[in-house]
Amino acid sequence: MDQPILKATGLSKKYGDNVVFHNIDIAVEQGDIIVIIGPSGTGKSTLLRCLNLLTKADSGKIWLDGTEITAPGHSEDEVRQHIGMVFQNFLLFNHLTALGNVMLGLTKVRHLPREQAREKALSELNRVGLADRAGHYPGQLSGGQQQRVAIARALAMDPRVMLFDEPTSALDPELIGEVLEVMRQLAMQKMTMLVVTHEMGFAREVANRIIFMEKGSIVEEGAPNELFLRPKFERTREFLWKITELYGHKKE
Amino acid sequence: MSDWLDFFWRSIPVFLNGLWVTLELTAVGLIVGFGLGLAAALGRVYGSPWVRRICIAYIEIFRGTPLLVQLFLIYYGFPGIGITLSRMMSAYLTLGLNSGAYQAEYLRGAIMAVSEGQMMAGRSIGLSRLASIRYVILPQALRLVIPSWSNEPILLLKSTAVAFLIAVPDLMTKAKLIAARTYDPIGTYLAVAVVYLVIVGLLNEVMKALERRLRIPGLEIESHKP
Amino acid sequence: MLQNFIIYIGSGTAVTVSVTLAALPMGIVLGLSFALLHIYGGKWLSRLMTVYSTLMRGVPPIVLLFILYFIIAGSINISPFWAGSIALGWVSSAYQMEIFRGALLSVGGGQMLAARAIGMSRWTAVRYVVLPQALRLAIPPWSNEVSIVLKDSSLVYALGVPEILRRAQQLSATTQQPFLAYGTAALIYFILVFTTNRLLDHLEQRTRLPAQL
Numbered sequence: 001m002d003q004p005i006l007k008a009t010g011l012s013k014k015y016g017d018n019v020v021f022h023n024i025d026i027a028v029e030q031g032d033i034i035v036i037i038g039p040s041g042t043g044k045s046t047l048l049r050c051l052n053l054l055t056k057a058d059s060g061k062i063w064l065d066g067t068e069i070t071a072p073g074h075s076e077d078e079v080r081q082h083i084g085m086v087f088q089n090f091l092l093f094n095h096l097t098a099l100g101n102v103m104l105g106l107t108k109v110r111h112l113p114r115e116q117a118r119e120k121a122l123s124e125l126n127r128v129g130l131a132d133r134a135g136h137y138p139g140q141l142s143g144g145q146q147q148r149v150a151i152a153r154a155l156a157m158d159p160r161v162m163l164f165d166e167p168t169s170a171l172d173p174e175l176i177g178e179v180l181e182v183m184r185q186l187a188m189q190k191m192t193m194l195v196v197t198h199e200m201g202f203a204r205e206v207a208n209r210i211i212f213m214e215k216g217s218i219v220e221e222g223a224p225n226e227l228f229l230r231p232k233f234e235r236t237r238e239f240l241w242k243i244t245e246l247y248g249h250k251k252e
Numbered sequence: 253m254s255d256w257l258d259f260f261w262r263s264i265p266v267f268l269n270g271l272w273v274t275l276e277l278t279a280v281g282l283i284v285g286f287g288l289g290l291a292a293a294l295g296r297v298y299g300s301p302w303v304r305r306i307c308i309a310y311i312e313i314f315r316g317t318p319l320l321v322q323l324f325l326i327y328y329g330f331p332g333i334g335i336t337l338s339r340m341m342s343a344y345l346t347l348g349l350n351s352g353a354y355q356a357e358y359l360r361g362a363i364m365a366v367s368e369g370q371m372m373a374g375r376s377i378g379l380s381r382l383a384s385i386r387y388v389i390l391p392q393a394l395r396l397v398i399p400s401w402s403n404e405p406i407l408l409l410k411s412t413a414v415a416f417l418i419a420v421p422d423l424m425t426k427a428k429l430i431a432a433r434t435y436d437p438i439g440t441y442l443a444v445a446v447v448y449l450v451i452v453g454l455l456n457e458v459m460k461a462l463e464r465r466l467r468i469p470g471l472e473i474e475s476h477k478p
Numbered sequence: 479m480l481q482n483f484i485i486y487i488g489s490g491t492a493v494t495v496s497v498t499l500a501a502l503p504m505g506i507v508l509g510l511s512f513a514l515l516h517i518y519g520g521k522w523l524s525r526l527m528t529v530y531s532t533l534m535r536g537v538p539p540i541v542l543l544f545i546l547y548f549i550i551a552g553s554i555n556i557s558p559f560w561a562g563s564i565a566l567g568w569v570s571s572a573y574q575m576e577i578f579r580g581a582l583l584s585v586g587g588g589q590m591l592a593a594r595a596i597g598m599s600r601w602t603a604v605r606y607v608v609l610p611q612a613l614r615l616a617i618p619p620w621s622n623e624v625s626i627v628l629k630d631s632s633l634v635y636a637l638g639v640p641e642i643l644r645r646a647q648q649l650s651a652t653t654q655q656p657f658l659a660y661g662t663a664a665l666i667y668f669i670l671v672f673t674t675n676r677l678l679d680h681l682e683q684r685t686r687l688p689a690q691l
Contacts (some may be wrong), residue, residue, distance in 0.1 A: 054372055081378035087309035094366075095392045095468055105377035108387050139469040157377055316625075316671040317664045318632035325660040328650060381604035413538035419635060424541065438552070441545045445537040452536040456496055 003066045004029050005160050005192055006083070011060030013046055020021050020046045021216035024060070028194055035203040035224075036196045038213035039239060044196040045088070047213075048163045051194070052083040065160065084154030084162040086212055090146040092138040098125060098149045099134040102156045110157070124152040128182050135150055143176030148182055155186075162186070164195040169199065194250050201244060204228060212236045263430050264291060270426030277343055277412040277422060279312060282405055284348025289355025296356065297363050298385065307356070314353035320414045322346050327418045343415040351408050355401065362397035393468055402459035406452050413448075424449060483649060484661070484687070490645030491666055495633045497563045497641060500625065504567030509574025510660050516575065516584050518604065527575070534572030540633050547637055562634035570627050577623060581616035582608060614685050621678035625671045642666055 004027040011024040021043035030035060036044050049055040051062060053069065053076045062070045069079045078207065093101050103122050106117035125131045128148040138146055147167055154162060164183065168176040180202050187206045197203065203210055204224045209223040212231075220232050231237045295307040314322065317367065329340035366389050374384030416424035423444055431440040534542065546565035550556060555562035585608050593603035593646035635643040650656040 028478070052376065054375055074439060077378050077380045079373075079378075082375055086371065086375040087369065089369060091367075091369040091376075093370065093373065093388050095388075095394075104387060109378040137469045138473055153377060233284075313664075313668060317667045318629040318643075320632045320635065321646075321660065321667055324643060324646070325657070325664055328647075329657040329660035332655060410538040413540045414633065424538075437548045438545060441541055441548070445541050445545065448538055448541060449533065449536040464540050 004063075005065060006194070007030075007063045008051060008064070009061055011042070011050060011057050011062070013050060013055070013057050019216050021213070024218060025217075026051075026211070027095075028192060031190050031192055032209060033193045033207045034209045035207040035213060036194070036211045036213055037198070037200070037203060037239070037243075038219075043210050043215050043216045044213055045165050048085070048155070048165050048194065048196060052163060054080075054085070065138075070249055077109070081105075082160045083158050084159035086150050086162065086164045086167050087146070088166040090138070090143070090150045092146050092150055092153070094138050096143065097135050097137055098130060098145075098152075101149055105153065105157050110175055121152075121156055124156045126150070127155065127185075128152045129178075142175060143171045144178045147171065147179045151168045151179075151182055151186075159191040161194060164193065164197065166196050166198070168197065168199060184205070198243065204220060212239065213237065266426050267423065267443075267447065270421060270423040271451075273420065273422040274409070274412055275426075275451075277347055277415060277420070278405065278409045280344045281347030281351045281412065284344065284407070285351025285355050285404075288348060288352030289359055292352060292356035293359035293363060294385070295407050296360055298381075311353045311356050312342040313348050315357070319346065319350050319411050320417060322350055323414060323418060339415075339418055339420045342414075342418065343420045347408065347412060347415075350411070351404065354407070357406055358397050358400045358404065359393065361400065365396055368394045368424060384412065395468060397458075398463050398466060402463060405459065406455050409451060409455065410448070480677060482652065486645040486649050487642065487662055487666060488517060490640060490663075491670070493559070493639060494631050495672070496640040497559065497634055497639065498624075498628045500560075500563035500663045501567035501627055501631065502569075504564065505570035505574045505623075505627065508568070508571035508671045512571065512575040513582060514604070516579055518600065531572050531575055533630035534569065535576070536664070539566075539569045539630050540590065540636065543633055543637070549629050551671075556639045557584055558634070558639050562639050565635065566627065566631060569630070570623065573626070574620070577616050577619045578612065580619070581612040584615055585611045597690035614687065617685065621675065621682065622680060625674055627672055630665065 006026075006028040008024065008026050011026075012022045014018040014022075017174060024047060026047075035049070038044055046055060050057040053062075057070070060070070061068055064079060064082060068074070069076075091109060092098075093104065095222065099118070099121055102121035103114075103117045106112045106120055107114060107169045110117075112120065122131060125134055128151055130145060133141060133145060133149075134171065136145075138149070141149065144238055151162075151167075161207050167183070168179050171179065176199070180199060183195070183202070183235075184206055185192070195207070209221060210224050211220045212227065212235075214235055219235055220227065228240065231240060292307045292310055296311070299307060311423045323342065323377040326337065326346050327339065330337060330342075370392065371381075371384050371389050374388040375381070379387065408449045412422060413424050414420055416428060419425060427440050427444040434440060512527050512530070515523045515532075517524070519527070541567045543562070545556075546568055547561050550561045550564060551558075587612065589607050590600075590603050593607040594600070598607070631641060632643050634641060638644070642663045646659045649662075650659035653659065
């Protein structure tokens with residue numbers, strides 16, 4: 001592999017005196033599936049938002065496919081087309097149907113003709129198993145379905161990498177499975193993904209690299225087996241203990 | 253009695269004439285006000301600090317003073333600084349500016365009710381700030397605003413009645429004329445009241461129908477904070 | 479000229495404030511009574527109140543002001559100031575009725591139920607349980623109504639009452655400075671409305687119950 005798809009060095013962010021994260025280095029290679037774990041409030045979500053420039057980092061540089069996107073004058077809107085983002089609370093456009101949600105970026109950002117956009121949007125909805133819900137408004141869909149539409153909306157832009165910000169934590173337990181299943185399929189299709197989640201089962205099974213973050217910095221990272229079975233640091237071990245107590249072992 | 257009846261029949265065209273002017277004032281005020289209100293609301297929410305201050309000043313000044321005083325300032329006062337407008341133009345301008353300030357507040361409420369997350373979602377698929385406002389925020393805000401906005405046409409219709417004090421030939425001016433001729437001000441103004449009631453009732457029905465037509469399932473004002 | 483300005487505008491302001499202060503209590507008493515009748519007065523009174531409110535609120539205040547003025551002035555010997563103030567209060571009563579009705583309804587049946595459950599009569603429950611809560615809830619919309627009445631008081635200009643606008647007109651004629659005269663009138667109104675809003679905001683904070691949203 002020649003160069004990482006997404007790379008960041010020395011990324012820092014604070015709100016007032018409150019340091020969200022400090023001096024983060026991260027590199028996402030083609031086909032990587034990286035899961036970021038860690039206690040709540042350690043800056044994982046903010047880190048994802050900084051990576052696609054939805055939030056401005058205070059310092060540090062970010063490269064997408066070798067081009068520095070934090071350089072002055074670089075178009076943020078252009079960058080975000082290539083980085084898909086899935087939010088914890090779905091954030092579907094409430095005034096548009098499922099199909100309309102997926103089509104909007106295609107017609108207004110990529111300026112595809114309507115017919116072509118429609119076709120592409122339908123195939124993306126099909127990919128997440130929701131072609132039959134194309135005409136439904138967000139208010140008529142379950143949480144799991146809404147999140148799958150949100151994934152389709154991001155996929156439709158043919159992103160180089162997908163960022164998932166706790167995609168299942170706003171869902172009722174019985175709806176988590178369908179979203180994870182879609183993500184698993186994406187992994188099999190070799191989509192490059194950066195996922196913040198508390199779903200340890202998913203992390204273990206799908207990720208090729210785990211990053212453990214605490215208090216705004218990366219404590220340790222490594223392959224799932226290594227990190228889950230032989231964590232190097234006491235803090236990592238403690239966190240893993242707590243999370244298994246909380247969520248239990250995943251029933252497969 | 254027959255005199256009275258005769259006069260009654262002859263006053264109907266006069267009333268209708270005045271009614272037409274009243275409706276004209278309402279329509280122009282509403283449309284001008286919508287344009288101004290939308291601009292002021294967007295400026296107040298998304299503008300730079302200075303744009304924001306200007307929008308707030310406009311909104312607060314026109315909501316904080318009586319319409320009648322605004323009308324007199326524009327019709328009688330402006331010629332003092334070299335701006336002379338006809339009665340109709342003065343009335344159009346005053347009603348538009350006044351309604352714009354109120355519409356701006358309805359619209360601002362609706363824009364703010366569309367969660368910040370919607371802007372973020374728009375930006376996340378590569379829409380620019382302006383495109384997000386246009387394709388994501390406004391389509392939702394304009395639907396959300398309907399229930400609160402739907403009072404405005406009725407309020408404005410009622411407000412236009414003060415325009416007779418600068419002799420705009422509306423319903424009230426005609427009523428004043430007829431009252432002077434019949435020496436029956438109470439009867440005349442009661443008749444005018446009935447005309448206003450009928451129009452207000454009709455407008456009410458139109459607004460209700462509009463609300464039903466534009467409803468989207470699950471899209472109602474609710475405070476889902478991001 | 480400056481002295482003229484101050485005397486005219488000052489006396490006009492005093493009249494405007496007086497008209498508002500005379501109209502408001504009338505609006506409160508009538509509005510609150512009508513609201514109570516609407517909710518607790520039985521089927522027929524309730525319907526009557528609905529019709530009253532719809533009719534009053536469906537007609538421009540200036541038209542009602544004329545009708546009421548001619549009725550009042552025609553039946554009793556009364557100055558335009560008092561006729562105007564009474565008419566203004568009367569118009570406001572319909573709007574205030576809706577404000578108090580909304581507040582009474584949002585206190586809800588549960589509170590009434592709880593009060594009756596400890597043996598209070600209907601009236602005692604209204605007096606000691608529902609009203610103290612409803613009146614607090616009514617303060618924000620009622621404050622809004624106060625500035626509406628203040629602004630609507632400019633309508634008594636049409637009845638010849640020498641309030642701010644009438645004074646501005648006289649000044650404009652004597653000084654040939656129409657912009658200055660009407661601009662000052664607008665400024666005075668703005669200050670009055672602004673101060674009133676601040677005062678009522680303060681009242682709202684003072685009367686707020688702990689943890690009440």
